[in-house]
Amino acid sequence: MTRWLVLLMFGLLASPGDFAAAAPARAKVHSKNKPSAASIAAAQKAQQAARAAARAAARQKARAEARRRADELGLGTRHTAAMLLAGRVEPRWKKAAGGDEAPGTLRFPVVKGWFVRGFGSGAGGYHQAMDIGGEFGWNVRAAAPGVVAYSGNGINGYGYMVMIVHPGGFVTSYAHNTKNFVIAGEEVARGDVIAELGSTGRSHGPHVHFELLVDGKNCDPAPLFRPQVKHRNGEPISVQRAIWRRRKPKTVSCRPRKHHPDYVQHQRKTGQDSLDMDRVDDEDIAAP
Numbered sequence: 001m002t003r004w005l006v007l008l009m010f011g012l013l014a015s016p017g018d019f020a021a022a023a024p025a026r027a028k029v030h031s032k033n034k035p036s037a038a039s040i041a042a043a044q045k046a047q048q049a050a051r052a053a054a055r056a057a058a059r060q061k062a063r064a065e066a067r068r069r070a071d072e073l074g075l076g077t078r079h080t081a082a083m084l085l086a087g088r089v090e091p092r093w094k095k096a097a098g099g100d101e102a103p104g105t106l107r108f109p110v111v112k113g114w115f116v117r118g119f120g121s122g123a124g125g126y127h128q129a130m131d132i133g134g135e136f137g138w139n140v141r142a143a144a145p146g147v148v149a150y151s152g153n154g155i156n157g158y159g160y161m162v163m164i165v166h167p168g169g170f171v172t173s174y175a176h177n178t179k180n181f182v183i184a185g186e187e188v189a190r191g192d193v194i195a196e197l198g199s200t201g202r203s204h205g206p207h208v209h210f211e212l213l214v215d216g217k218n219c220d221p222a223p224l225f226r227p228q229v230k231h232r233n234g235e236p237i238s239v240q241r242a243i244w245r246r247r248k249p250k251t252v253s254c255r256p257r258k259h260h261p262d263y264v265q266h267q268r269k270t271g272q273d274s275l276d277m278d279r280v281d282d283e284d285i286a287a288p
Ligand SMILES: [Zn+2]
Pocket: 127, 129, 130, 131, 208, 209, 210, 281, 282
């Protein structure tokens, strides 16, 4: 019994937490007064390093889990992206994203971003997305909670793009990023930073090409955004705000996907229906 007590006490004394706590105490003995600034700084630095190491370990664990989930669900490939762009969301993806009820509203993905052009703009109204202007390096955030289904630069025209599947089978995509911070299979919360705003792919200035796909159609995200979308001068765009949980609000327009005019021309010339050149966009973006 006594032997166990001794072992237990020894175990407590020898725990790493005690060593950390002992450092400032030793400093006290040496200087009689307060611990020296240098010893406090050293202790703080050690604490910071320990916290950073713990964060890195947690991140690594989350990434390994994400890779496992992506493998299991068939997420993360160019084929996944093509399926999502074609409006096909597997039921298991929807389940992994959080179920059947749509998120209701979308968070505007760039805090200080501004409206560049919207749904149905461009030649023949092919641009069924919103372009959100911003500066290089700004954060791009998830518009709603869900699971990352694709993160890469494998789809011609879009540059670095992230695609997220949300509850209710909503899909959002964020294109032209400089860098993506998330990988396929990762779970994200509304507002999580997923990428760095940029101008990769077919783009003429830093912006996010944002698409909302629901039930195989492109939908105008503008009425769903919170906070409301603003022009560069701070004026809100004119749109009637809506909430979409179960039924599509009448004020949200959705249309079948359209191809970029360049793609149609390419298809006519070659007879090929390839993913490359598919819905490339953003011809008229002037650098801010
Ligand atoms: Zn665009």
